[in-house]
Amino acid sequence: MDTIKKLFRLKNPYDQERSEKLFPAAIKQNCIFHYEHNPAYRALLDGQGFSPYDKNAFDDLAKLPPLPTLYFKHHLLLSVPNRKLIVRATSSGTSGQNQSMVGLDFYSLRRAFDEVRRFFSYHKIWSLKPTRFVIFGYEHKFKNKKAVAQTAWGFTFTAPAVSKDYVLRYRNGDYIVDLDSIERKLIKYAKGKLPVRTLGFPAYTYFLLKQMKEHGVKVRLPKGSMMTLGGGWKQFYAERISKEDFYALAFEVLGIEQENIIEFFGAVEHPILWTQCKYHRFHVPNYARVIIRDVDDLLPLPNGQVGIINLLTPMCRATPLTSVMTDDLGILHENDCGCGIRSPYLEIIGRVGIEDIQTCAAGAENILEGKNDTRTRKTL
Amino acid sequence: MILAHGKLYENKEQGAIIASLKAAICETLNGPKLDTEEVILACDRLSKKAEGGAFDEIAKPLLEFAQVDYATYLDYCRMFSEKELRKKLDTELCGLSESETKISEHLFRERRPLGVLLHIAAGNVDALPAYSVIEGLLTGNINLLKLPSGDNGVSVRLLSELIAECPALKEYIYVFDVPSTEIETIKTLAGLSDGVVVWGGDAAVRAAHRFIEPNTKLIVWGHKLSFAYALPGCPDDMLCSLAADICKTNQLLCSSCQGIFVDTDDEEELRSFGERFFEILKKENQRYGKAPRGMRAKNTLKLYDDKLENRDTIFAGEGVSVVIRSDSELELSYLFRNVWIKALPHEKIISALKHQKGYLQSCALFIPDGDTKETVIESLKRTGLTRITGPSLSTMLFGEAHDGTFALREYSRIVDVYR
Known part of the structure; x- marks a missing residue:
């Protein structure tokens, strides 16, 4: 039975009750698919001591090792043969470097259409x-x-x-x-x-x-x-x-x-089309889950606290986007938004490492890229 | 905002002022010489005013932003006192006189300013552009200052105050607000200058090399890298001071420690050194309060990626990290309390560091007195670096040279006259 398909075909894209039951099983199905078809991904999970066959492996989704977006910039991880890719996507960076490489096959695109159709109907x-x-x-x-x-x-x-x-x-x-x-x-x-x-x-x-x-x-x-x-x-x-x-x-x-x-x-690394509610909030849809992680040790944080945004979705079969660690900081809010959607909503605060930094250490300007106001300080 | 002839102008006047600049400069050079005494005394009066709190309302927010305490600010102010400036002139100009001095029977020598200096400044927070101009004035130069983008007006304010103290300076200070993208204007200013003083990173220095004509002297205050060199068994208390320095500066300064070279070729020894330093760094980190959250997050993600890539041995936690790498290359750390540790037996110091040339600045040395220490110091001196210090390598002492040279010497020329 295809739990992923079931999850993506729920009529209401914010069906908390039903998706809560389906989501871990769908993640498991997706994770095992990648584990069995993608030696690089398998090696990664093995290296982190995670086995998708463990009885309790998906009780706590935070235990599944997330892949940082940085990782996709250096590796093209494919779980289906090249010829099956319909879309090869790169992130919207303009420099030509540092773009994530992600592929989508027919199965993944079908899920995307399911999802987008439901989002657009709902909104x-x-x-x-x-x-x-x-x-x-x-x-x-x-x-x-x-x-x-x-x-x-x-x-x-x-x-x-x-x-x-x-x-x-x-x-x-x-x-x-x-x-x-x-x-x-x-x-x-x-x-x-x-x-x-x-x-x-x-x-x-x-x-x-x-x-x-x-x-x-x-x-x-x-x-x-x-x-x-x-x-x-x-x-x-x-x-x-x-x-x-x-x-x-x-x-x-x-x-x-x-x-x-x-x-x-x-995002290329998380191809779910999150859509704002009428109060301009991003509620967690059936197709994704959010784990906010501590900036120092990456342990999951309770709702309401600021941390690194880790996004999960079982949508993609061509690339292991099952659990992806973004470069963004955010908060998951639990309080009632008032728009009628019951799921928590994600507030994106900004990218990591954007600060108004002064430096005169050689090469540091390039490392601190992404900030707006490059101030350079020189010791006397 | 533009400052010229002692007055403030709107940016739209810039073209007209630059067009008449050559004539103005020649007129100034035809007039009386700038009296260094007057410059020193004007700076002294200004520094006393600052010490007395006259500029607190602009200084305090900036100090807070840069996390500099008020005592350090007062130290900075005192750098411009008569006593300190005289000391600076004596040291940096090595006794070269401003009037003809007999060298031999027919040879007379005196020191003169280069003439006109264009300062391409970076950094607005610590009023560095104004500092650069004051060094130009102390040597008698006419100074054209290109403000850094996003300048907050502090430099113009300070220089205006200085002109108020010493009206003779009004033909010696010009401040322009030219964006770095306006290459033609900068070229024009550089064309009028005998020397171009560039503060900034590689990009700024490269740009300067491109637009400066061969008959113009280029004086570069570029970005640098610093590090520590230690014996594996060096005591904890010394390393504590180093860790404190790392936390205080977040490794952002030229003189901040990016990593530690250990005098060993034993992997296990290197590892246990790294582990020991990690514990020390964690402890100091607690004393100084955490680095900014966004930066910690960025580093945590990088280290997590390194872990997945099976790179290096990593000790990380509480927002600090120590990474043990297998090469001996001097490189920038991840910054914000992330230190690399690398093996570098002392006999390989020169071959490992020589090619870094102009990036080398300070080395904090952790070796007990003895023969090895002297050998290491000699090797370090031969690599091309310019400072060898104790544990607190970012603490500067008055009278220190700047990146291996003296600014005032760079802004001067020697004139020999045969009589």
């Missing part, structure tokens, strides 16, 4: 109204392996698409950022009747909104328009803009109400 994202899509991301090219490009393209099927515009356009083998033409188009679309849906990197969306504000643009996008944000968690911290300010800006410039702004998150 009322499907629409039959002809819609204009504006993607603050990469123009879709089949050879683009970036997961965000694939996701964004997929999103353009949530409603009948009348047009698709991309901020990152593919010209002569390279991507160029073209905010100006998007600005002109949004102003034009505001005069029409068709709803507009935007999707993409929060940072680009923010830059455009800021630019439009500077140009004095104040329009109202047609009724039913929606702004969705996703494709990486990092950009928001870099901008240091509060979500409230962002929502206010979106309303001022495009007339989009706060409840029509939906944020997603996911």
Whole structure:
């Protein structure tokens, strides 16, 4: 019996009671699959003294050794033959280095479709109204392996698409950022009747909104328009803009109400499309679990405390993404959100190691990358 | 904010000021010489004001940010007292006179400023840009200062106060707010300068090498690496001081210890040394309070990844770690109280360190007095490093040279006159 399939087919994506029973068994099924088909993963678990066949191995999911995202940047771990991969995804880093390499096969993609279908139904994202899509991301090219490009393209099927515009356009083998033409188009679309849906990197969306504000643009996008944000968690911290300010800006410039702004998150190493509730919170769905771990010893912390975010999902069969340790700090909140979803919600606080650091130790600037304000201090 | 001719200007005036800079510089050089005495006395008055608390309202938040205590701030202030500055001039200029001094029957010699210095500053917190300019003034130079990005205005404030103390300085201090990306403007400023003083990491130094013409002197205060060298049996109390220094600085300074080389080639001895130092580091860490959470998390993840990759022997816990590595390369640690331990028998010191050249700075030595100590000191001196210290290697003493040289000497030239 396929517990994973069962878990992904629960009608309500936030079915606490049923998923609580299915989840450990699904993780076990997924873990054993990787253990039996992926010698590298098997060696890793053996090295950490973990056997998926132990009777109590999955009583406590924290015992399953998580793989840090850093590990995926150095290793392509595959549990299915190369020819079975439908998607080979890399993370959205632009440098070409330090990208995680993850593959998805048909089975994993089926689970992804199950999951996304349920998320979108629950959050009322499907629409039959002809819609204009504006993607603050990469123009879709089949050879683009970036997961965000694939996701964004997929999103353009949530409603009948009348047009698709991309901020990152593919010209002569390279991507160029073209905010100006998007600005002109949004102003034009505001005069029409068709709803507009935007999707993409929060940072680009923010830059455009800021630019439009500077140009004095104040329009109202047609009724039913929606702004969705996703494709990486990092950009928001870099901008240091509060979500409230962002929502206010979106309303001022495009007339989009706060409840029509939906944020997603996911990662190449954790391809679950977490979707915010109407109060802008990321509730734990059936398809994932969160363990918050202590920053010093990686032991699990009780809810409400800040630690490193460890994400689990049995979704992927091609790559052992069963338990992944992210580079982010977060808190799992247990209190009632009020939106109707009963599961705890995850607050992402920011990436590890972003500090306002002064240094004059040789090479330290590169190690401390990711911070905004590089201050360099020199001893006298 | 721009400072020129003793006045503050908006950034938009920058182009016009730079356009007339060459003429202004020539006019200053045609005028009276800058009197070092006046500079010293102006600094002295300013330092007394600072000691008296006149700048507390700007200094205190910065001290808090940089985790520097007030006593250390007062020490810094005293560096600019008349007494200390005279000592600095005497030491660094090695008695070279500002007026012609007879060397031999026909040869007379005097020290002159390089002329015009462009300071490309990094770091705004400790008012370092202003410090760099003051060193330029002490040697009589006209100073052009390019502020670091995100400067908080402290340097301009300090330099304005200095001009108020000594109005003659107003034609000797120019402060510009040029982003590092504006290469053409920086090139123009460098073209007007006899020397370019660069503070910063490899990227800044490389950039300077690219835009400076061959007839301009480049003075680099670059980033450095420091380490400790110990005998396997060195006593705990010495290592405690080293651990304290590591915790205090979070290994972020040029002079902070990144790791410990142990005089051994025995793996077991190295391991037990590492284990012993880990216990000591944990203890000191408790005394100093933990490093920032985000940094601890970052290191914990790196060490966890190392563990999965079966790299190194790792002792980790409570936010500190000691990693035993099998090579003998001097390298940056993970920072924030994470130390590497490597074997380096003393006869291999030169071959292991020589190629690090200009990155070498301090070595804290943990060897009892005796022949080995002297041999090690001699080897270390030959590698190219510039400081050999006791356990607290980041503590600086007044009168120390800076990265193996004297700034004032670098900012001066010698003029020989035959009469």
